Amino acid sequence: MLTSSQRIASRTHATQGPPGIQGIAGEKGPRGANGATGATGATGATGAAGHSGQTICHYTFPISTEINHANLPSPFVGTIAVSTGWNTYRNSNTYPSYIAWNHENQLESNKLCVSWIEQTGTNIHKFLSMLREGDCVTIQSKTNHLLVQEWILNSPPVPHDNYMEFGVNLANSDSLAITDPSAIFIFAYNGHALTRALETRIASLEGAVASLIARLTN
Numbered sequence: 001m002l003t004s005s006q007r008i009a010s011r012t013h014a015t016q017g018p019p020g021i022q023g024i025a026g027e028k029g030p031r032g033a034n035g036a037t038g039a040t041g042a043t044g045a046t047g048a049a050g051h052s053g054q055t056i057c058h059y060t061f062p063i064s065t066e067i068n069h070a071n072l073p074s075p076f077v078g079t080i081a082v083s084t085g086w087n088t089y090r091n092s093n094t095y096p097s098y099i100a101w102n103h104e105n106q107l108e109s110n111k112l113c114v115s116w117i118e119q120t121g122t123n124i125h126k127f128l129s130m131l132r133e134g135d136c137v138t139i140q141s142k143t144n145h146l147l148v149q150e151w152i153l154n155s156p157p158v159p160h161d162n163y164m165e166f167g168v169n170l171a172n173s174d175s176l177a178i179t180d181p182s183a184i185f186i187f188a189y190n191g192h193a194l195t196r197a198l199e200t201r202i203a204s205l206e207g208a209v210a211s212l213i214a215r216l217t218n
Contacts, residue, residue: 057127057186057187057188058184058185058187059124059184060182060183061099061118063098063100063182063183064113065100067101069160072162074162096117097115097117098113098115098163100114105177106149107149107177110167111167111168112139112151113163114128114163115163116162118185125164128164131153133155135152136151136153136187136188137152137153138151138185140186147179147180148172148176149170149176151168151169151170153167153168
């Protein structure tokens with residue numbers, strides 16, 4: 001019979017058995033709580049400004065063959081519709097309407113005169129005054145799209161009693177004289193035209209306020 005010391009020695013020298021089979025995986029644990037939202041990133045740089053938009057206007061005018069602008073009628077000398085000659089003012093017996101060149105050969109002209117009042121009686125003075133040196137204008141026959149002239153303004157518009165005077169150069173050598181009774185005056189101005197007008201008004205108001213403050217403080 002083995003003594004206790006022999007039994008201990010026997011256990012000490014026993015050989016380790018092989019590992020057991022891996023147990024079945026346990027169930028998936030519950031999803032953890034969402035982490036805190038990160039800080040907002042820095043704002044990106046402002047993109048470049050887009051190109052100014054354009055506004056295209058077109059109005060119809062009776063054609064005048066009067067090349068001496070001093071002979072163009074004043075606002076109160078218009079006549080009722082006449083079927084012949086340059087004196088064809090169809091819109092009003094008070095405000096005559098016309099478009100005129102300063103040369104018998106229209107394409108040799110260096111000035112255009114466009115009345116404030118177009119053929120239907122609408123006052124377009126504000127729109128004409130927005131045109132600037134370097135802007136392009138087109139004149140087309142009312143009834144024939146092949147009769148077209150293109151001009152470029154070489155100076156700011158000059159206002160007169162009943163018309164706006166434009167210094168011009170012919171912009172397209174394919175332009176043709178227009179012999180129809182009426183023509184369409186077509187022009188475009190950039191979006192900054194209105195901005196300039198607003199800036200002028202703001203500057204005027206600022207000047208008035210500064211003047212008023214100066215008077216109150218003296």
